[in-house]
Amino acid sequence: AQSVTQLGSHVSVSEGALVLLRCNYSSSVPPYLFWYVQYPNQGLQLLLKYTSAATLVKGINGFEAEFKKSETSFHLTKPSAHMSDAAEYFCAVSAADSWGKLQFGAGTQVVVTP
Amino acid sequence: ETGVTQTPRHLVMGMTNKKSLKCEQHLGHNAMYWYKQSAKKPLELMFVYSLEERVENNSVPSRFSPECPNSSHLFLHLHTLQPEDSALYLCASSQEGRGPDTQYFGPGTRLTVL
Numbered sequence A: 001a002q003s004v005t006q007l008g009s010h011v012s013v014s015e016g017a018l019v020l021l022r023c024n025y026s027s028s029v030p031p032y033l034f035w036y037v038q039y040p041n042q043g044l045q046l047l048l049k050y051t052s053a054a055t056l057v058k059g060i061n062g063f064e065a066e067f068k069k070s071e072t073s074f075h076l077t078k079p080s081a082h083m084s085d086a087a088e089y090f091c092a093v094s095a096a097d098s099w100g101k102l103q104f105g106a107g108t109q110v111v112v113t114p
Numbered sequence B: 001e002t003g004v005t006q007t008p009r010h011l012v013m014g015m016t017n018k019k020s021l022k023c024e025q026h027l028g029h030n031a032m033y034w035y036k037q038s039a040k041k042p043l044e045l046m047f048v049y050s051l052e053e054r055v056e057n058n059s060v061p062s063r064f065s066p067e068c069p070n071s072s073h074l075f076l077h078l079h080t081l082q083p084e085d086s087a088l089y090l091c092a093s094s095q096e097g098r099g100p101d102t103q104y105f106g107p108g109t110r111l112t113v114l
Helices: none
Strands: A002-007 A010-014 A019-027 A031-038 A044-050 A056-058 A064-068 A073-078 A087-095 A108-113 B004-007 B010-013 B018-025 B031-037 B044-050 B053-057 B064-070 B073-079 B087-094 B109-113
Touching: A002 A087, A010 A019, A019 A031, A019 A087, A019 A108, A031 A064, A031 A073, A044 A056, A044 A064, A044 A073, A073 A087, B004 B087, B010 B018, B018 B031, B018 B087, B031 B073, B044 B064, B044 B073, B053 B064
Parallel strands: A010 A108, B010 B109
Antiparallel strands: A002 A019, A019 A073, A031 A044, A031 A087, A056 A064, A064 A073, A087 A108, B004 B018, B018 B073, B031 B044, B031 B087, B044 B053, B064 B073, B087 B109
């Protein structure tokens, strides 16, 4: 079974500051890991995914995440926050042998202040 | 139209009504999903269809009835709902067969049950 924990339901960052969103997972088999973003009144959009290739994954809009097996983590970062990054971010995990069964974290709401 | 579309975007219904949510994917995928997104809770996977056959039903009450007439269309039939069923209902699709693949989400239907 897989599960995901996102630390912090709300994060406030200043425009131009580092964005760091934390995600820890548990999985009994090699995981596939995803970060999705949800803007107000929209569905979820994929930011990036890890599928056992490079441990540092680059995504859209300047985001990247690093898979650390020893820490069972997949934290999302962006060097410089932009106002348009205000949204809710979801980490999700799936096992390599169980397509379609994504387990989502509870989400982290990001607020960007001028 | 491109991607995943959902209609209606907003729906208000009484507890005795019958209504249906519609989802259509224009991506050529072979798997489709229904999720429920409630405030303060992680996304809940409700149903999974692969090649038009239901492969997952996560203990969803029978007042929710899915239908997948072909690989491009997915419906969620609703009847005698409860106020706690008020939520954002998200549809997603993916291409089965390549391991856990990216799920592409529609914008959702905001359902309010009075």
